[in-house]
Amino acid sequence: MGIHRVVFPFAVFYKLNGLKTKGYKIKPPTFRLWSISSRMPYNRRVLLFILFLWCAKSGMAQIGGSSTYNFLELPVSARAAALGGTFVGVHDGDLGLAATNPSFLDSSVNNHVTTTYTPLFAGINYGYFAYAHTFANIGTFDIGVKDMDYGTFTQADDAGNITGTFTAGEYMFNLGYGRPIKDSLFSVGANLKVVYSNLAGYYSVGGLVDFGVSYVSPNRCFYMGAVIQNLGGEIKDYIPGNSEPLPLDADLGLSYKFKHAPFRLNIVFTHLQSWTLTYADPTDTQTVNPLTGQSIAKSGSSTFFDNFGRHIIGSFELLLGKNFALRYGYNYEMRQELQLSTAPGIVGMSGGFEMKIYRFHISYALTKYSIGALANTFTFAFNTSDFY
Numbered sequence: 001m002g003i004h005r006v007v008f009p010f011a012v013f014y015k016l017n018g019l020k021t022k023g024y025k026i027k028p029p030t031f032r033l034w035s036i037s038s039r040m041p042y043n044r045r046v047l048l049f050i051l052f053l054w055c056a057k058s059g060m061a062q063i064g065g066s067s068t069y070n071f072l073e074l075p076v077s078a079r080a081a082a083l084g085g086t087f088v089g090v091h092d093g094d095l096g097l098a099a100t101n102p103s104f105l106d107s108s109v110n111n112h113v114t115t116t117y118t119p120l121f122a123g124i125n126y127g128y129f130a131y132a133h134t135f136a137n138i139g140t141f142d143i144g145v146k147d148m149d150y151g152t153f154t155q156a157d158d159a160g161n162i163t164g165t166f167t168a169g170e171y172m173f174n175l176g177y178g179r180p181i182k183d184s185l186f187s188v189g190a191n192l193k194v195v196y197s198n199l200a201g202y203y204s205v206g207g208l209v210d211f212g213v214s215y216v217s218p219n220r221c222f223y224m225g226a227v228i229q230n231l232g233g234e235i236k237d238y239i240p241g242n243s244e245p246l247p248l249d250a251d252l253g254l255s256y257k258f259k260h261a262p263f264r265l266n267i268v269f270t271h272l273q274s275w276t277l278t279y280a281d282p283t284d285t286q287t288v289n290p291l292t293g294q295s296i297a298k299s300g301s302s303t304f305f306d307n308f309g310r311h312i313i314g315s316f317e318l319l320l321g322k323n324f325a326l327r328y329g330y331n332y333e334m335r336q337e338l339q340l341s342t343a344p345g346i347v348g349m350s351g352g353f354e355m356k357i358y359r360f361h362i363s364y365a366l367t368k369y370s371i372g373a374l375a376n377t378f379t380f381a382f383n384t385s386d387f388y
Contacts, residue, residue: 068234068244068246072230073247077128078116078364078377079097079363081365082327082364082367083266083317084268085367086253088100088101088226088251088268089252089267089268090225090264091106091216094381095381096128096381098130098176099144100210101189101225101227102177102189102191103188103189103225104189104214105141105178106134107134113130115128116379124150124151126147128145130144132176139178140179141175142176146171150168150170151167152167153166153168168198169198172195173193173195174193174194176191177189187214189213191212193232195207204236206235206236207232211228212226212227213227214226221259223256226250226252227250229249231248234246252269252272253269254268257319262318263319266315270311270333306336312332314330315327316328330348330350333348334369335349338370346368347371350365351365352364352365360382
């Protein structure tokens with residue numbers, strides 16, 4: 001068991017003053033994507049696009065607590081945060097989404113800059129910065145940096161005597177590449193990522209890659225995107241000889257913009273590499289209701305729909321012209337993992353807006369993680385070409 005799952009969670013638990021959760025967790029294709037062209041029948045292209053997802057290694061459940069570098073799964077744009085935390089389907093010139101689906105990298109984000117900041121709880125915060133540039137006849141590249149700062153903690157020995165303080169932080173550096181497939185409505189892309197994690201003096205280095213593909217209909221009303229994220233491994237383990245799994249994830253996003261209405265409906269199917277996402281509490285051994293004497297058991301249908309719901313994030317955008325948008329998202333998995341049964345509230349729900357002021361895009365998102373735990377995400381983006 002890794003040091004980050006033994007020592008570090010207790011420090012975070014102490015710092016959060018008792019905030020308790022169930023451990024909410026906050027991909028290469030085997031066929032030749034380059035052979036897909038506009039001459040291939042439409043239904044076959046869509047079918048191959050969907051089958052792309054299932055090329056990921058299946059059966060590996062990477063939910064909370066079972067992998068390292070889980071900070072990678074936190075959204076790096078206010079738009080993604082407002083739409084449920086994961087948003088991989090819409091290819092519309094938003095550089096902040098390319099960190100999740102690199103196929104979004106094309107000339108529409110040439111010379112774009114995006115930066116995001118999210119203050120979490122108890123002094124924990126993270127940020128992201130990215131810049132993209134298009135090279136003629138080659139494609140579009142972007143570079144990005146994600147910084148996760150867990151703050152400063154009080155250090156004590158086994159007897160509880162204060163011995164000082166320690167810090168913890170994680171960093172991700174990415175180089176992305178994407179381009180449209182010639183004579184088609186598809187785009188492909190990949191991210192190469194290097195992660196450095198330092199937790200109370202224990203450090204790890206990892207190398208990861210993402211693969212993404214996206215499709216836009218000719219009338220630009222229907223969008224589809226698929227990603228396989230965090231393929232790779234640790235280069236340097238926290239403890240020598242104790243390599244840990246990475247947060248592998250395979251997602252499929254679908255989106256539809258009504259032609260004569262200012263709405264865009266989105267749905268994301270997450271964690272497609274594993275069916276079972278429910279949390280099994282090892283301390284919950286009660287099988288009989290002490291008041292009624294009846295057995296406590298879930299029906300097969302309720303278990304099926306609970307698992308199915310944890311794979312789905314639903315959201316919509318209200319597009320009020322070119323300069324303003326309202327957003328809402330619902331993440332059922334987040335709600336089931338983080339809500340208190342006595343006070344569920346709006347846990348798992350998120351919302352936000354985006355506005356364009358002069359040449360700048362300013363976005364905001366509010367995410368309800370648990371009772372008393374709100375996250376505010378701010379994104380500031382612009383095109384440097386607008387200034388020269």
